[in-house]
């Protein structure tokens with residue numbers, strides 16, 4: 001099977017951790033060139049430490065982990081300790097990492113690895129945190145765009161947010177970076193709240209993971225129990241959305257999801273709409289950016305916005321991938 005080259009940019013983060021587990025379980029399909037970290041759910045030192053521990057724990061010792069931006073382009077870091085805990089991984093204690101960062105200048109490292117790909121090969125970028133590193137990569141090294149097949153990102157929403165009524169966390173954390181990425185002309189698959197809030201596990205499934213004698217299932221169960229408690233809202237189902245895992249499962253099992261073409265603009269104001277993604281459907285757009293709605297928004301990006309998931313199948317695939325990691 002032909003593997004797809006991917007680069008994961010993350011801020012682990014409980015659901016980032018599950019996304020990394022999904023990637024680790026899919027190496028027959030995914031050639032993971034590297035993992036970079038970005039300040040988001042926690043400060044850079046913590047998310048970088050977590051990424052190193054997770055890479056070791058999940059059997060990805062061979063995958064380079066590099067440190068990216070220590071904060072958003074122009075705004076201060078505002079970690080989500082209330083959601084992911086003070087370490088970023090709830091109350092789960094992972095074994096110490098067996099490796100160190102391959103580079104502390106992660107964006108340059110990422111650029112170099114991508115440009116070293118054999119002629120004709122491209123990479124899919126998979127950001128599951130604020131888009132700071134991706135904006136810096138595209139802005140600093142514009143020639144890299146030709147080597148990027150697409151960006152499959154977790155972020156945004158067409159209908160309200162989770163950190164404010166208007167905005168989803170990853171976009172809110174660095175709207176200027178998101179604005180640059182959505183405007184870069186690279187095809188984007190947006191795994192935003194429209195689909196990720198429908199993509200998760202329920203309390204009973206999480207409890208079963210906690211009871212498992214397999215270490216990866218147990219650790220994910222422990223993290224997800226914490227996440228279920230911090231993200232549960234009154235009146236909502238007893239399900240925790242595993243936002244970031246949608247990106248990897250879209251790549252390995254695209255039939256689980258469906259969506260629509262859209263043009264997306266990011267609100268970079270300092271007001272209550274900061275970080276809102278304004279999404280205009282472009283039904284006829286083969287390439288978004290040519291339709292009327294896109295012109296109204298002065299956009300050039302081509303976005304495929306996921307909004308539906310086959311939940312039972314999503315859960316089956318996710319759980320079987322976790323089980324495969326032992």
Ligand code: BDR
Pocket residue numbers: 013014015016041080083128129154162168169170243244
């Ligand atoms: C996103 O925000 C973060 O807290 C999660 O890791 C995920 O990437 C969901 O809005």
Ligand code: CA
Pocket residue numbers: 010011012013015016041128129244
């Ligand atoms: Ca994340």
